[in-house]
Amino acid sequence: MLYKIVDLITSLKLTIACLAAAMVLVLAGTFAQVHFGIHLVQQRYFQSLFVWWPPDARGFQIPIFPGGYLVGGLLLINLIAAHVRRFQWTWRKLGIHLTHAGLIIMLAGGLFTDLFAVESHMRLTNGEAKNYSEDTRHDELAVIDTTNPEFDQVTAIPEKLLWSTRVVEHPSLPFQVVVRSFFSNSRLEMANESGNGPQPIANRGVGAQVSVQPLARATAPDEQNVVTAVIEIVPVDLASGATHESLGTWLVSDALGAPQTFSWMNQTWQLVMRPARYYKPYSITLQKFTHERYAGTEIPRNFASTVTLIDPDRSTSRDVLVYMNHPLRYGGETFYQAGFQKDDSATILQVVHNPSFLAPYVACVIVAAGLLIQFSYHLVGFARRRRTAIA
Amino acid sequence: MLMHNHVFRLLFLGGLVILISACDRNDQQIKVYRLVKAPSESPIAEKAAPINSATPQIKWELPSGWGEGSPSTMRYASFAATEDNGEKVDISIVTFPGDGGSDLDNVNRWRQQIGLAAVDEGELSSIIAPFQGKQINFSTADVVGPDSRTLAAWVRREGRSWFFKLSGPKDAVEKEKPKFVKFLQSVRFEKDAV
Numbered sequence: 213m214l215y216k217i218v219d220l221i222t223s224l225k226l227t228i229a230c231l232a233a234a235m236v237l238v239l240a241g242t243f244a245q246v247h248f249g250i251h252l253v254q255q256r257y258f259q260s261l262f263v264w265w266p267p268d269a270r271g272f273q274i275p276i277f278p279g280g281y282l283v284g285g286l287l288l289i290n291l292i293a294a295h296v297r298r299f300q301w302t303w304r305k306l307g308i309h310l311t312h313a314g315l316i317i318m319l320a321g322g323l324f325t326d327l328f329a330v331e332s333h334m335r336l337t338n339g340e341a342k343n344y345s346e347d348t349r350h351d352e353l354a355v356i357d358t359t360n361p362e363f364d365q366v367t368a369i370p371e372k373l374l375w376s377t378r379v380v381e382h383p384s385l386p387f388q389v390v391v392r393s394f395f396s397n398s399r400l401e402m403a404n405e406s407g408n409g410p411q412p413i414a415n416r417g418v419g420a421q422v423s424v425q426p427l428a429r430a431t432a433p434d435e436q437n438v439v440t441a442v443i444e445i446v447p448v449d450l451a452s453g454a455t456h457e458s459l460g461t462w463l464v465s466d467a468l469g470a471p472q473t474f475s476w477m478n479q480t481w482q483l484v485m486r487p488a489r490y491y492k493p494y495s496i497t498l499q500k501f502t503h504e505r506y507a508g509t510e511i512p513r514n515f516a517s518t519v520t521l522i523d524p525d526r527s528t529s530r531d532v533l534v535y536m537n538h539p540l541r542y543g544g545e546t547f548y549q550a551g552f553q554k555d556d557s558a559t560i561l562q563v564v565h566n567p568s569f570l571a572p573y574v575a576c577v578i579v580a581a582g583l584l585i586q587f588s589y590h591l592v593g594f595a596r597r598r599r600t601a602i603a
Numbered sequence: 604m605l606m607h608n609h610v611f612r613l614l615f616l617g618g619l620v621i622l623i624s625a626c627d628r629n630d631q632q633i634k635v636y637r638l639v640k641a642p643s644e645s646p647i648a649e650k651a652a653p654i655n656s657a658t659p660q661i662k663w664e665l666p667s668g669w670g671e672g673s674p675s676t677m678r679y680a681s682f683a684a685t686e687d688n689g690e691k692v693d694i695s696i697v698t699f700p701g702d703g704g705s706d707l708d709n710v711n712r713w714r715q716q717i718g719l720a721a722v723d724e725g726e727l728s729s730i731i732a733p734f735q736g737k738q739i740n741f742s743t744a745d746v747v748g749p750d751s752r753t754l755a756a757w758v759r760r761e762g763r764s765w766f767f768k769l770s771g772p773k774d775a776v777e778k779e780k781p782k783f784v785k786f787l788q789s790v791r792f793e794k795d796a797v
Contacts, residue, residue, distance in 0.1 A: 399701035
């Protein structure tokens, strides 16, 4: 039985099946982008073990095709297993070994990038300093305890958790956050006081005057979703675990600006739905943004940001010029010049945290070296045989 | 062969660990952290910040005599003015994604707020009038009640609606009207970020 499994996972048939499945997946994913947009397709087709149907249901779903993780994972296991099983150390096979090792690094690097890389943005106006970047595609519900005059304690609940969970509990919160409604895209309107038309679905804060219309999730790359949820705050007795009477329901949405405040047991709390934040132990200050255009046109020739990087832990304070193809790399993150406000009052830096960013470069060099050695070996052998034949 | 078996078992386990960890992406985890209260995070700075990065930047010139109004999470900006006789007017700027409700609903809500009966679609055209600012074409409504009056102007552009309202006692609103008109003329939108 075990031999059969070993035969299967080391077989060339599995390699071919995986490559064929990958081709089908890429083709289906490309077509699906028309309807779902690139980010949703990435999640559903490539960052999953299976492609599920129906795609939007929260309840019963069936897997209809292996997803990117399964195909890539199997291919990686197949490649490693086959390599280990048939491994014979001879100089003649050095090229083959190197090529395989390069492919393994490339596949593993791809998987690690997918699992651990985080992309976000930092928008800075002239003179502004920030120690966090924001995820433009994922929101979070920040529940902030502002009671202490020295610091705020933030409990950030990811949008995905609000979508998938009905009751959110956490040791940092003396209450349950009960998700009454969740809209991955929506439009907010002032509710009509006459009682006609859509009515508010929250009873506290600004939400008591606002109605929500659900919208289909935006799929175009330049469209933004307005994530909205209605949450109920139900205090919990930390000693007994019993719940108290609800404090009411709040509407939280990234279309609303300032946080909403409530009090419980002499503590003041704020609720705000906002783009997910990634805080850093250092800060970036925009000193100057320059934008050069081709003479007589509005076409950008060069745009660059002079920023000051301050890291108190490492006693670092230095000015850095960030411009196209010349990012700032610091603390495992890379800051690229990504955009700017049209009146040049703000710069937009793309912040990429990718622990395995070197993997593709290393893999390409190793594969290229492997192929070069292998072809050279065959070329030399062929030339020798030819010379012998002529002689 | 025994050695091989061990290697393959390990490989299997390793593969499973990778696949299982793939399912547990950290975007589902609650994060808790403390932030030292910074001066930049004062309520005023928070209120002045744009609603989100996709919101166009709006600018205006503030008339003399208008001070900061009571802050509200609903409002993009809030101003207030006090007349010589002590009467106060409230100026609000509110923005919503989308069309912010139909004109009929909005006008009727403003009417109800100052104690007037609702109107129907037919009467609406006589209430709404266009107003040309320096950069923007507004729709406006002047709603006069028994004691109070509301001057409202609104514009829908690039998927958002913006409402500018002056409301308060009838006489005070009449006195502030020229300033409100000048204020509306000064309103302009900067281009979106790219």
